[in-house]
Amino acid sequence: MCANYEPIARSRxxxxxxxxxxxxxxxxxxxxxxxPILFSKRGNIEWRLARFGLVAPWLDDIKKAKNTYNARTETVDKKTKF
Known part of the structure; x- marks a missing residue:
């Protein structure tokens, strides 16, 4: 996963x-x-705010989420979050 990105400028x-x-x-x-992210449902498009990141599906509390980016190739297959 990317560590950061630049969202669309309002003027663009x-x-x-x-x-x-x-x-x-x-x-x-x-x-x-x-x-900012775009949602599209049945032709209706709307902007929404969302948190950027990856949260493991088995996590029961979002406060426990760790940053999951820059995985090391040596351990990516051994880590549960990947």
Whole structure:
């Protein structure tokens, strides 16, 4: 998984024929930051805020989530989070 990314700039959303998000977000996104994402359901598109990162499906409490990026090739097949 990537360690960070740069979300779409508000001014560029119009270039894709998208409306601008109605909420604030950071210019650089790192694990556990809130980030803008697009949801599409039955032709309706909407912006939502979501936390960037990977959470193991067996985790019972999101507060216990660890950053899961930059896996080492030597141990990726031995770690339960991957």
């Amino acid at each position: 959303a119009q270039l894709l024929n998208l409306f601008e998000p109605t909420f604030d977000y950071k210019a650089d996104i790192y694990p556990n930051y809130e980030a």
